């Protein structure tokens with residue numbers, strides 16, 4: 001499937017359909033998986049933050065948040081969501097730099113809910129190395145990688161076999177690793193075969 005990338009005028013329009021579809025739903029249930037492993041509050045990165053459901057969840061748990069998403073329209077929605085939520089503006093930093101060019105600040109938590117695999121495959125290893133470097137000792141990563149049997153696996157997206165995915169976490173302590181392969185639907189209700197790794201890992205102290 002063809003999907004506009006950051007900088008393409010159609011990027012925000014493409015993602016608007018997704019954000020509109022998930023707007024009435026609660027935050028992603030992966031955050032409930034992550035919750036028992038949360039470190040002490042500090043700076044949390046929300047990588048691919050969309051309209052900010054995970055951002056608000058993190059702010060509610062005492063983290064300051066650095067939200068990053070290449071879609072400026074979704075980011076405006078995130079800022080509005082945080083404002084309506086009554087959070088002091090100083091607790092949120094935003095960036096609309098694409099993952100491929102991002103510099104991540106040092107953090108105690110990095111969350112990327114169904115986002116990181118949208119990184120261009122030619123840039124994934126570099127982006128992942130930067131994200132790993134941003135994890136302070138004891139910091140936690142939580143997010144998804146896409147497996148090769150996923151219907152979206154294509155030269156446009158970053159996907160990893162089980163052994164490739166494990167290799168990315170060498171040196172990190174795996175706290176939760178769940179490989180899910182099933183027929184289901186996209187957020188827009190289209191049939192889709194999913195092959196996803198749900199991962200929570202911690203950089204040792």
Ligand SMILES: C[S@@+](CC[C@H](N)C(=O)[O-])C[C@H]1O[C@@H](n2cnc3c(N)ncnc32)[C@H](O)[C@@H]1O
Nearest residue numbers: 015048049050069070071098099113114115118
């Ligand atoms: C499936 S959405 C998930 C959004 C949010 N984490 C959530 O759970 O609602 C993926 C997000 O990644 C962002 N994105 C996709 N490719 C990107 C890239 N190359 N750089 C930065 N953001 C990107 C999109 O704008 C979108 O908001």
